Amino acid sequence: AQKVTQAQTEISVVEKEDVTLDCVYETRDTTYYLFWYKQPPSGELVFLIRRNSFDEQNEISGRYSWNFQKSTSSFNFTITASQVVDSAVYFCVSGYSTLTFGKGTMLLVSP
Amino acid sequence: GAGVSQSPRYKVAKRGQDVALRCDPISGHVSLFWYQQALGQGPEFLTYFQNEAQLDKSGLPSDRFFAERPEGSVSTLKIQRTQQEDSAVYLCASSLPNQPQHFGDGTRLSIL
Secondary structure: OEEEEOOOOEEEEEOOOOEEEOOEEEEOOOOOEEEEEEEOOOOOOEEEEEEEOOOOOOEEEOOEEEEEEHHHOEEEEEEOOOOHHHOEEEEEEEEOOOEEEOOOEEEEEEO | OOOOEEEOOEEEEOOOOOEEEEEEOOOOOOEEEEEEEOOOOOOEEEEEEEOOEEEEOOOOOOOOEEEEOOOOOOEEEEEOOOOHHHOEEEEEEEEOOOOOOEEOOOEEEEEO
16 A cells, blocks of 8 residues: 655745755555656646665756655755746655655745 | 537536546547546546556546446446535546546536
């Protein structure tokens, strides 16, 4: 069984601020994937990143970066210089084939 | 289009009616998944197909829920004798083997 905890229900920032979304996961599997998906107000789920449980290397993609730490079972997501278009619900997800979603963090970026 | 297509986008039904939700996966994607997303919650897994075989249906909440994918492409999620607690967004996703899932826009089901 897997469990994903996103303790932050809602975060509000002003444009250009940096923001970090926290994620803690639980799993008994030795091989698993971790993901982040974005769900803007329009409703579609947009894939952002997938990390393999064996690869703890952090990743940066433009303004996005991810910090995977197996020792603390965390997979945090940072947006640098946030923009209004980043406003959405962000889901941390774990799984290998079927996915287990956290409850999501709603990010509101105001001008 | 190149994405996962779901229809209808919105469905309103009276309690007790049967409903059928359709999913057209991305062409060539062998894996297909159904999720249920209640308001303000994350999606929850319902069932999973690999080609036409239903490999996991452990997430289906009751025997009123039934899914099929007879030719390994289009899938239908059927809910019989709908109840108010079935109101949710139903999401379909598809993927190539060992690749990330791509989601459709979902069907918003409202049971009156």
